Amino acid sequence: xxxxxxxxxxxxxxxxxxxxxxxxxxxxxxxxxxxxxxxxxxxxxxxxxxxxxxxxxxxxxxxxxxxxxxxxxxxxxxxxxxxxxxxxxx
Amino acid sequence: xxxxxxxxxxxxxxxxxxxxxxxxxxxxxxxxxxxxxxxxxxxxxxxxxxxxxxxxxxxxxxxxxxxxxxxxxxxxxxxxxxxxxxxxxxxxxxxxxxxxxxxxxxxxxxxxxxxxxxxxxxxxxxxxxxxxxxxxxxxxxxxxx
Numbered sequence: 001x002x003x004x005x006x007x008x009x010x011x012x013x014x015x016x017x018x019x020x021x022x023x024x025x026x027x028x029x030x031x032x033x034x035x036x037x038x039x040x041x042x043x044x045x046x047x048x049x050x051x052x053x054x055x056x057x058x059x060x061x062x063x064x065x066x067x068x069x070x071x072x073x074x075x076x077x078x079x080x081x082x083x084x085x086x087x088x089x090x
Numbered sequence: 091x092x093x094x095x096x097x098x099x100x101x102x103x104x105x106x107x108x109x110x111x112x113x114x115x116x117x118x119x120x121x122x123x124x125x126x127x128x129x130x131x132x133x134x135x136x137x138x139x140x141x142x143x144x145x146x147x148x149x150x151x152x153x154x155x156x157x158x159x160x161x162x163x164x165x166x167x168x169x170x171x172x173x174x175x176x177x178x179x180x181x182x183x184x185x186x187x188x189x190x191x192x193x194x195x196x197x198x199x200x201x202x203x204x205x206x207x208x209x210x211x212x213x214x215x216x217x218x219x220x221x222x223x224x225x226x227x228x229x230x231x232x233x234x235x
Contacts, residue, residue, distance in 0.1 A: 053143065053144065053147060053170070055096070055143035055144070055146070055147055056140045056143045056144065056170075056171075058096060058099070058100075058143070059139050059140060059143065061104075062099070062103065062104060062139070064136060064138065064139055066133070067111055069195075070191060070195070071111050071112060071113050071195070072111070072112050072129075072130075072133050072138035072139065072142075073109050073110065073111045073112075074099070074103055074109070074110045074111075074112075074139050075099075075102075075103035075104070075106065075108060075109040075110055076106040076109060077109065079103075079106055079107060079108050079109040080107060080108075080234060081102075081107060081108045081109070081212060081213070081230060081233045081234055082108070082109045082110075082111060082212070082213075083098070083102075083108050083109070083110050083111070083210060083211075083212050083230065084111045084113060084210065084211040084212075085095075085110060085111065085112050085113065085208060085210055086113045086114075086115050086199065086204045086207055086208060086209040086210070086211070087112070087113075087114075087115055087207040087208040087209075088114055088115050088116060088117060088118060088122045088125065088126060088207055089122070089125035089126065089129065089142075089145040089146060089149065089152065090117070090118040090121055090122055090125065090149060090152065090153070
């Protein structure tokens with residue numbers, strides 16, 4: 001019985017040693033970087049999404065409308081005072 | 091309006107005291123036309139004021155852009171507006187879909203003496219030239235009394 005136990009223990013130790021030594025040899029050191037390069041080559045370059053400027057962002061939550069004459073208005077349609085700005089973008 | 095507009099918007103428009111209406115004055119040739127058309131084309135998609143903000147921020151860029159590059163420049167700025175249908179915007183700008191209306195409006199305004207810019211109207215009161223925040227605030231406060 002002690003002999004059988006010794007043989008099983010020895011076999012298990014040999015098997016574990018073989019596995020431990022085989023692991024590094026099965027994964028070449030150059031393999032991982034190769035896979036990384038391949039993966040990054042297949043990923044499209046991110047496209048920058050539109051980013052609101054602070055002036056554009058400042059318009060958040062403000063009502064926009066069009067007057068009966070077809071001009072663009074900002075703010076409450078029924079605001080007590082109307083300010084008309086005659087201007088251009090130059 | 092340029093420098094005073096953000097203050098007026100925050101102090102009067104956002105609280106609901108004032109409605110701000112923009113009307114184009116076409117005094118600078120092709121640059122006036124193309125920028126006003128770009129804003130109007132964005133307006134067709136409910137983003138007039140967003141394009142308005144971009145155009146005022148980049149007046150120097152407009153001056154530095156040659157007439158034959160203006161359309162391309164307007165289209166590139168349109169791409170900064172979230173949710174803007176770029177195909178529809180490009181079509182509107184290149185086909186000059188808003189030009190006639192802008193020119194008609196400008197002509198009607200000139201008949202009323204709007205021949206320079208900026209000019210502001212608050213009710214029956216007309217203010218010509220650049221205004222300080224204080225002067226504009228005083229005029230608006232007076233109109234609310």
